[in-house]
Amino acid sequence: MQGLQIKHLSVKIGENTILDDLNLTVPRGEIHAVMGPNGTGKSTLSYSIMGHPRYEPASGDILLNGESILDLSVDERANAGLFLALQNPVAIPGVTVANFLRTALNAKAKKRDPEAKPIAIPAFRRMLKEKMAALKIDASFAARYVNDGFSGGEKKRLEVLQMAVLEPEIAILDEIDSGLDIDALRIVSEGVNSLVRETGMGVLVITHYQRLLNEIRPDQVHIMMDKRIVRSGGPELALALEERGYDWVREEAVAEG
Numbered sequence: 001m002q003g004l005q006i007k008h009l010s011v012k013i014g015e016n017t018i019l020d021d022l023n024l025t026v027p028r029g030e031i032h033a034v035m036g037p038n039g040t041g042k043s044t045l046s047y048s049i050m051g052h053p054r055y056e057p058a059s060g061d062i063l064l065n066g067e068s069i070l071d072l073s074v075d076e077r078a079n080a081g082l083f084l085a086l087q088n089p090v091a092i093p094g095v096t097v098a099n100f101l102r103t104a105l106n107a108k109a110k111k112r113d114p115e116a117k118p119i120a121i122p123a124f125r126r127m128l129k130e131k132m133a134a135l136k137i138d139a140s141f142a143a144r145y146v147n148d149g150f151s152g153g154e155k156k157r158l159e160v161l162q163m164a165v166l167e168p169e170i171a172i173l174d175e176i177d178s179g180l181d182i183d184a185l186r187i188v189s190e191g192v193n194s195l196v197r198e199t200g201m202g203v204l205v206i207t208h209y210q211r212l213l214n215e216i217r218p219d220q221v222h223i224m225m226d227k228r229i230v231r232s233g234g235p236e237l238a239l240a241l242e243e244r245g246y247d248w249v250r251e252e253a254v255a256e257g
C-alpha cells in the first residue's frame with residue numbers, strides 16, 4: 001500500500017504505556033485528521049512515527065509504502081518521505097531559513113540518488129520565492145535565522161513552507177492551527193490542500209478544533225482516546241465533537257468494551 005500504516009503500535013515511557021495497540025492508515029493522496037483530549041498521546045504518536053528515540057515502539061509496526069521503517073533513524077525516515085510539522089518547532093540561531101531549506105532539499109535529493117548534484121543557488125532562490133509567495137510569506141523571511149524570534153504564527157508558516165519545498169510522501173501536522181490568525185489559517189490550509197492535490201502527498205492532521213477541518217478538508221476523522229484510536233468516520237465526526245465534546249465517545253467506547 002502507498003502511504004502510512006500503523007499496526008498495533010504500543011509505546012512505553014519507563015513503566016507508563018502512552019500508546020496502546022493503536023491502528024491507523026493514511027493512504028497517499030488522502031487527508032486524515034486525529035482529534036482527541038489533551039494528554040491522550042497524539043504528539044507521542046507523531047514522534048514515534050518520526051523515530052524519536054524516546055518514543056520507540058514496545059510492539060507493533062509502522063510501515064511507509066508497505067515497508068517497515070522501525071529500523072530507520074529520524075534522518076532516514078525524513079529522506080524516505082516522512083515529514084513532521086512540530087507542535088513546538090525549535091529555533092536554530094545562525095542558520096538562515098534559505099540555507100536550512102536548501103540543505104534539507106539537497107540531503108533528500110542525495111539520498112534518493114547518490115549522484116544527484118546540489119540544486120544551483122539561483123534555481124533554488126527562484127523556487128523558494130515562488131513557494132513563499134504562494135504561502136504569502138514575506139520575502140525577508142528567507143534571510144532570517146530559523147525560528148529565532150519568530151512569532152507563533154511565523155513558526156507554523158515556516159513548517160508549511162518547509163513541507164512545500166521538500167514535498168514529502170506523508171506529512172504529519174501537529175496542531176498546525178495553534179497560534180495562527182484567521183487569514184494565516186486559511187493560507188496555510190490552502191497550501192496543504194494544494195500540495196495534496198498536486199503531489200499526491202498524504203496528510204495526518206492533529207487538531208483540537210473542527211474549524212481547521214473546514215479549511216483542510218479531511219477524508220476521514222479519527223478520534224483518539226485513552227491511548228488508541230477509538231472511532232473513525234467522515235468529517236461529520238468532527239462536527240459531533242464540536243457540539244457534544246468527548247464524553248459520549250468515551251461512554252460508547254466503554255459500552256462496546
Ligand SMILES: Nc1ncnc2c1ncn2[C@@H]1O[C@H](COP(=O)(O)OP(=O)(O)OP(=O)(O)O)[C@@H](O)[C@H]1O
Nearest residue numbers: 013018036037038039040041042043044045054087
Ligand atoms: N518524554 C515523556 N516523558 C514522560 N511522559 C511523557 C513524555 N512524553 C509524553 N508523555 C506523557 O504521555 C502522555 C501523552 O502526551 P502527548 O503529548 O502525546 O499528548 P497529546 O495528545 O499530544 O496532548 P495535547 O493535546 O495536550 O497536545 C501525557 O500523559 C504525557 O505526560
Ligand SMILES: [Mg+2]
Nearest residue numbers: 042043044087
Ligand atoms: Mg500534543
